[in-house]
Amino acid sequence: MTPIHQPLLSARTLTHLYGHRVGCIDVDLDLYEGEVLAVVGESGSGKSTQLSLLSAQMEPTSGAVAYRMTDGVTRDLVALSQAERRFLMRTDWGFVHQDARDGLHMGVSAGGNVGERLMAVGWRHYGDIRAKASDWLGRVEIDESRIDDFPTQFSGGMRQRLQIAKTLVTQPRLVFMDEPTGGLDVSVQARLLDLLRGLVTDLGLAAVVVTHDLAVARLLSSRMMVMRGGRVIEHGLTDQLLDDPREPYTQLLVSSILQA
Amino acid sequence: MSDTFQAIELRAVSKTFVLHAQGGVRLPVVKNATFAAPRAACTVLAGASGSGKSSILKMIYGSYRCDDGQILVTAGGERVDIALASPARILKLRASTLGYVSQFLRVIPRIGAPDIVTAAAREGGLNGMDARERASLLLTRLNIPERLWSVPPATFSGGEQQRVNIARGFAAPHAVLLLDEPTASLDAENRAVVVQLISEAKAGGAAILGVFHDDDVRHQAADHIVNVAAFSDPGAP
Numbered sequence: 170m171t172p173i174h175q176p177l178l179s180a181r182t183l184t185h186l187y188g189h190r191v192g193c194i195d196v197d198l199d200l201y202e203g204e205v206l207a208v209v210g211e212s213g214s215g216k217s218t219q220l221s222l223l224s225a226q227m228e229p230t231s232g233a234v235a236y237r238m239t240d241g242v243t244r245d246l247v248a249l250s251q252a253e254r255r256f257l258m259r260t261d262w263g264f265v266h267q268d269a270r271d272g273l274h275m276g277v278s279a280g281g282n283v284g285e286r287l288m289a290v291g292w293r294h295y296g297d298i299r300a301k302a303s304d305w306l307g308r309v310e311i312d313e314s315r316i317d318d319f320p321t322q323f324s325g326g327m328r329q330r331l332q333i334a335k336t337l338v339t340q341p342r343l344v345f346m347d348e349p350t351g352g353l354d355v356s357v358q359a360r361l362l363d364l365l366r367g368l369v370t371d372l373g374l375a376a377v378v379v380t381h382d383l384a385v386a387r388l389l390s391s392r393m394m395v396m397r398g399g400r401v402i403e404h405g406l407t408d409q410l411l412d413d414p415r416e417p418y419t420q421l422l423v424s425s426i427l428q429a
Numbered sequence: 430m431s432d433t434f435q436a437i438e439l440r441a442v443s444k445t446f447v448l449h450a451q452g453g454v455r456l457p458v459v460k461n462a463t464f465a466a467p468r469a470a471c472t473v474l475a476g477a478s479g480s481g482k483s484s485i486l487k488m489i490y491g492s493y494r495c496d497d498g499q500i501l502v503t504a505g506g507e508r509v510d511i512a513l514a515s516p517a518r519i520l521k522l523r524a525s526t527l528g529y530v531s532q533f534l535r536v537i538p539r540i541g542a543p544d545i546v547t548a549a550a551r552e553g554g555l556n557g558m559d560a561r562e563r564a565s566l567l568l569t570r571l572n573i574p575e576r577l578w579s580v581p582p583a584t585f586s587g588g589e590q591q592r593v594n595i596a597r598g599f600a601a602p603h604a605v606l607l608l609d610e611p612t613a614s615l616d617a618e619n620r621a622v623v624v625q626l627i628s629e630a631k632a633g634g635a636a637i638l639g640v641f642h643d644d645d646v647r648h649q650a651a652d653h654i655v656n657v658a659a660f661s662d663p664g665a666p
């Protein structure tokens with residue numbers, strides 16, 4: 170039996186070098202169910218590299234990532250078979266990309282996009298798939314009458330919500346988000362954040378959210394990691410880091426924004 | 430008082446802010462704070478503005494770090510030293526035990542007051558129906574008119590926001606409740622409601638540690654007073 174305090178996802182001395190350039194160095198983290206971790210820092214600080222390593226899209230130069238599979242056994246990501254990795258990508262993990270076009274098939278209808286992910290995990294009955302897709306469009310506040318429209322006909326905010334529906338429909342346990350509200354208008358961002366916040370709490374998801382926006386970190390995450398030059402400068406409770414930043418760099422980051 | 434059980438205990442707690450943007454200026458705000466707050470009672474922190482009252486409450490909640498000393502919170506047969514606890518442990522304690530109400534509502538866009546309060550009640554373990562009822566009851570008692578229930582509190586007056594914040598803080602039965610001037614801009618009628626909520630929480634066994642500006646609230650609510658001046662750094666500005 171696995172002790173329940175085993176993390177869902179953990180990384181140890183995770184390091185990635187792009188030739189001579191540093192992607193990230195010596196990242197340690199543990200993530201449990203229901204926890205949302207924000208990774209913040211300026212562009213080039215190693216946030217996205219870290220996300221790619223954690224989600225097995227890249228292999229680390231050194232260090233390791235382990236994930237507790239649905240059978241309760243914690244496995245090293247690099248040791249997984251292709252089939253196991255595919256299972257994670259299709260079912261147990263979700264991705265919310267900054268650009269919704271990276272997560273959607275633009276030539277497939279909204280319902281088809283959500284349905285695709287269900288079919289990938291074995292759903293076959295057309296009526297069930299359509300009903301489930303329609304339910305999820307509703308949950309992300311897209312009018313169900315738009316089910317046969319194409320994402321090209323949607324606004325940026327709607328596309329992002331569609332991507333979220335597509336991601337969450339298989340009830341993943343872990344979601345990776347890369348600047349989920351980047352590129353959207355402020356008012357659209359607020360609505361999206363609010364929706365994400367509700368879904369994350371209701372579903373008890375674990376999530377890693379990469380963002381340069383401290384307000385996003387404040388609203389979505391309970392824990393935060395500050396990166397600079399590929400290294401973790403400071404990590405801890407989100408409110409502690411924002412209200413009582415200790416490292417000079419974190420203080421600078423916090424004071425340079427209006428009010429997170 | 431030998432049978433009273435200390436829910437919060439600070440032992441030699443100190444805190445200094447280091448402001449790196451100001452050339453590393455050191456700002457000692459709390460020095461050697463040592464006191465306890467028993468359950469089923471309201472303990473009030475007193476002291477001049479800037480003497481470190483809010484900083485102490487935030488250290489207990491974990492949103493400010495503690496540099497030195499121990500901050501022991503005991504509830505449900507468990508004792509946690511906040512000064513050393515992991516983020517995961519502190520989050521768990523906040524969900525089960527530790528509540529904090531400041532005078533400011535952190536507004537969440539688009540969400541109405543009943544949903545904000547219901548969510549807090551649910552996080553504290555009430556089931557869906559009970560949570561919703563508890564939210565309505567509190568908003569009603571705190572005189573938030575029903576016509577405002579469907580409006581996100583971003584547009585509320587300061588006092589209205591503060592009352593939503595209080596409703597949120599009292600939504601779940603916290604064994605330890607930290608109050609930082611929750612009544613700062615309330616009228617007498619609403620202050621009386623807060624005093625009533627405090628006595629109900631005490632009757633339920635909660636340890637309340639608060640800062641109150643108004644003398645009337647302080648007199649009615651306080652069982653013990655701790656003067657923070659004793660813990661201020663003499664060299665502090």
Ligand SMILES: Nc1ncnc2c1ncn2[C@@H]1O[C@H](COP(=O)(O)OP(=O)(O)OP(=O)(O)O)[C@@H](O)[C@H]1O
Pocket residue numbers: 412413446456458476477478479480481482483484485
């Ligand atoms: N995050 C922070 N960074 C730097 N200094 C801070 C921070 N928070 C508080 N301080 C400083 O710590 C000192 C104590 O502040 P604190 O808010 O704890 O006082 P207080 O007793 O609650 O005062 P008041 O009665 O005015 O609310 C003040 O000098 C304040 O400027």
Ligand SMILES: [Mg+2]
Pocket residue numbers: 482483484609640
């Ligand atoms: Mg104060």
